[in-house]
Amino acid sequence: MENEARKAAETVSAVLKKLAAEWGLETADPADPVPGTPPQEDMGDVAFPMFVYAKQLRKSPVEIARAVASAVAADAGYRAVAAGPYVNLFYNLAELAQRAVASADDAAFGTVADRKGQKIMIEFSCPNTNKPLHLGHMRNDSLGESVSRILKAAGADICKVNLINDRGVHICKSMLAYKEFGKGMTPEEAGVKSDRFVGDYYVKFDQWSKTDPTAMERVRRMLVDWENGDEEVRALWKQMNGWAVSGIKETYRRTDVSFDRFYFESETYLKGKNDILRGLEEGLFYKESDGSVWVDLAEIGLDKKVLLRADGTSLYITQDLGTAVSRHGDWPFDRLIYVVASEQQYHFKVLFYVLRKLGYEWAENLFHLSYGMVNLPEGKMKSREGTVVDADDLLNELALMAKTEMESKEKSSGVEDVNDTAEKIALGALNYFLLSKSPTKDMIFNPKESLSFNGETGPYLQYTATRITSILAKYEERKGEFEGIPFCPEKLSSDEERKLIKMILSYPDQVSKASAEMNPSVLTAYLYDLAKTFSQFYHDYPVLNCDDKETALARLKLVRSVLEVMKKAFYLVGIPYLKKM
RNA sequence: GCAACCAUAGCUCAGCCGGAUAGAGCAACUGCCUUCUAAGCAGUAGGUCGCAGGUUCGAAUCCUGCUGGUUGUACCA
Numbered sequence: 001m002e003n004e005a006r007k008a009a010e011t012v013s014a015v016l017k018k019l020a021a022e023w024g025l026e027t028a029d030p031a032d033p034v035p036g037t038p039p040q041e042d043m044g045d046v047a048f049p050m051f052v053y054a055k056q057l058r059k060s061p062v063e064i065a066r067a068v069a070s071a072v073a074a075d076a077g078y079r080a081v082a083a084g085p086y087v088n089l090f091y092n093l094a095e096l097a098q099r100a101v102a103s104a105d106d107a108a109f110g111t112v113a114d115r116k117g118q119k120i121m122i123e124f125s126c127p128n129t130n131k132p133l134h135l136g137h138m139r140n141d142s143l144g145e146s147v148s149r150i151l152k153a154a155g156a157d158i159c160k161v162n163l164i165n166d167r168g169v170h171i172c173k174s175m176l177a178y179k180e181f182g183k184g185m186t187p188e189e190a191g192v193k194s195d196r197f198v199g200d201y202y203v204k205f206d207q208w209s210k211t212d213p214t215a216m217e218r219v220r221r222m223l224v225d226w227e228n229g230d231e232e233v234r235a236l237w238k239q240m241n242g243w244a245v246s247g248i249k250e251t252y253r254r255t256d257v258s259f260d261r262f263y264f265e266s267e268t269y270l271k272g273k274n275d276i277l278r279g280l281e282e283g284l285f286y287k288e289s290d291g292s293v294w295v296d297l298a299e300i301g302l303d304k305k306v307l308l309r310a311d312g313t314s315l316y317i318t319q320d321l322g323t324a325v326s327r328h329g330d331w332p333f334d335r336l337i338y339v340v341a342s343e344q345q346y347h348f349k350v351l352f353y354v355l356r357k358l359g360y361e362w363a364e365n366l367f368h369l370s371y372g373m374v375n376l377p378e379g380k381m382k383s384r385e386g387t388v389v390d391a392d393d394l395l396n397e398l399a400l401m402a403k404t405e406m407e408s409k410e411k412s413s414g415v416e417d418v419n420d421t422a423e424k425i426a427l428g429a430l431n432y433f434l435l436s437k438s439p440t441k442d443m444i445f446n447p448k449e450s451l452s453f454n455g456e457t458g459p460y461l462q463y464t465a466t467r468i469t470s471i472l473a474k475y476e477e478r479k480g481e482f483e484g485i486p487f488c489p490e491k492l493s494s495d496e497e498r499k500l501i502k503m504i505l506s507y508p509d510q511v512s513k514a515s516a517e518m519n520p521s522v523l524t525a526y527l528y529d530l531a532k533t534f535s536q537f538y539h540d541y542p543v544l545n546c547d548d549k550e551t552a553l554a555r556l557k558l559v560r561s562v563l564e565v566m567k568k569a570f571y572l573v574g575i576p577y578l579k580k581m
Numbered sequence: 582g583c584a585a586c587c588a589u590a591g592c593u594c595a596g597c598c599g600g601a602u603a604g605a606g607c608a609a610c611u612g613c614c615u616u617c618u619a620a621g622c623a624g625u626a627g628g629u630c631g632c633a634g635g636u637u638c639g640a641a642u643c644c645u646g647c648u649g650g651u652u653g654u655a656c657c658a
Contacts, residue, residue, distance in 0.1 A: 085601085301583095409620080
């Protein structure tokens with residue numbers, strides 16, 4: 001639809017120049033008109049405000065609008081009206097309808113070329129192996145997965161990576177607690193999902209360490225043993241990490257999140273040191289008297305930062321430096337996107353600066369996709385106080401709600417697999433909830449209210465799609481009635497139909513916008529608007545039951561295109577499509 | 582202290598590279614199922630867009646200041 005707007009703008013621009021000349025103001029050179037959207041459907045398809053030209057053309061905006069509207073209509077064949085100081089144009093609807101309907105058969109519709117040729121690596125999720133995923137991780141996972149799909153639809157070559165935090169003091173805590181209290185139990189024996197099993201010992205450590213002051217010291221010793229490659233500690237570490245990672249991967253499968261590469265911190269935590277030492281030699285960094293290495297951040301308006309400890313060991317930022325460098329070696333990206341909470345803005349600012357300083361050209365194209373926290377109505381989620389919302393528990397609860405609702409409405413007999421359908425409704429509800437808000441902002445999750453299936457939610461969208469699917473199924477049964485009926489685009493003339501046609505054609509623009517902003521909420525908002533418009537149409541106008549067969553067929557084709565677009569957009573924001581619910 | 586982000590209806594949020602009457606959903610109240618799925622549709626009510634200036638024909642949107650909130654500013658990750 002942007003092409004239409006551009007064309008209209010060019011027409012208006014030409015007319016403005018012509019009018020300027022006619023009025024004896026050849027030197028005026030009016031600025032390019034900016035297309036907008038009229039507030040109401042029946043007012044027109046594109047709007048151009050005429051205020052800006054008033055001074056130049058020495059006439060009131062209202063007079064200019066009147067002159068432009070009639071000239072546009074005469075010169076270019078647009079239907080054009082002056083509405084006060086605005087010029088509103090109408091597109092050729094029949095032609096748009098043709099194209100909207102054809103889009104349903106075009107598999108490439110909605111794939112754009114904005115990022116063609118770009119190799120983008122995107123890092124997200126990055127869980128710790130000492131506890132199961134919670135709602136905070138889910139926002140990260142949803143965002144990362146959705147943005148990956150959007151960038152791919154915009155033509156990029158994508159590599160999704162996950163860095164598993166599988167070492168450090170926090171990992172040793174659950175290990176030590178297991179060693180102390182676990183009695184060699186396995187998750188299978190305990191009948192607990194394996195990542196939860198590990199997480200329970202992490203919680204246990206916290207309680208234990210409050211009564212036993214030696215606990216913390218023993219954890220520190222364990223970490224030293226781990227670093228020295230102590231066989232017993234390493235064996236325990238492997239076993240517990242295996243449990244944690246397999247449980248986490250199960251949740252990924254459940255939420256349809258996937259990765260092209262996994263990195264493990266235990267394999268990358270020593271990286272980066274050489275780069276720092278090289279930088280020191282080149283005079284980019286400096287050494288303190290105690291032997292620690294620092295970078296001065298005055299250039300970017302910050303203080304200074306340690307890059308290597310006095311004893312030569314590395315820090316979080318050191319290994320992040322090394323990891324970025326080795327990743328670029330593994331898969332030479334044009335762009336690397338880190339999907340990480342906004343708390344770490346400072347860290348990434350410093351990281352990117354240091355990489356640039358080290359002379360890596362690709363460091364210009366690193367991007368921190370920063371997102372806000374998920375809070376509860378009472379405030380932050382705190383694992384120690386047990387207020388974290390566990391990912392699996394939440395999905396289970398949602399799926400149960402969906403199932404209960406289906407049963408109470410006696411719909412469960414109509415669907416193929418009730419549990420599978422319930423699971424997909426749960427996922428749709430959750431992904432819509434997590435992605436429909438601006439990524440940068442913190443969000444509040446209210447367990448009682450946020451889980452609704454009514455109103456502006458994922459299930460509403462899924463429900464809309466099932467209604468269309470149902471019409472299409474009925475059409476297949478009654479196909480004979482429509483034999484030989486031609487497609488008559490002019491039969492689609494209601495406000496709702498006009499709006500649907502334009503919305504279908506604007507889908508590629510929405511993908512472009514979502515890609516440019518790296519913001520899935522562009523698409524959730526679009527989907528809601530599309531579904532809402534369809535529902536209004538559906539309520540007021542019969543499709544197959546319409547007496548006039550030509551109208552029926554035209555509506556059927558329109559509705560089919562709406563469904564196809566919905567399915568494509570569903571995929572990009574992780575909402576499963578259902579034939580029935 | 583400094584820095585970044587945020588402030589829109591009772592609640593959760595859109596809108597923010599300036600344009601026509603600031604939009605949804607939830608909660609409250611009212612209608613609509615013998616016709617393609619009522620997880621729906623329609624309606625009522627609810628707003629000094631944090632405050633004060635500025636720029637502009639025009640500001641929720643841009644600029645400045647202020648107030649309030651969140652986060653960060655570690656030889657933790």
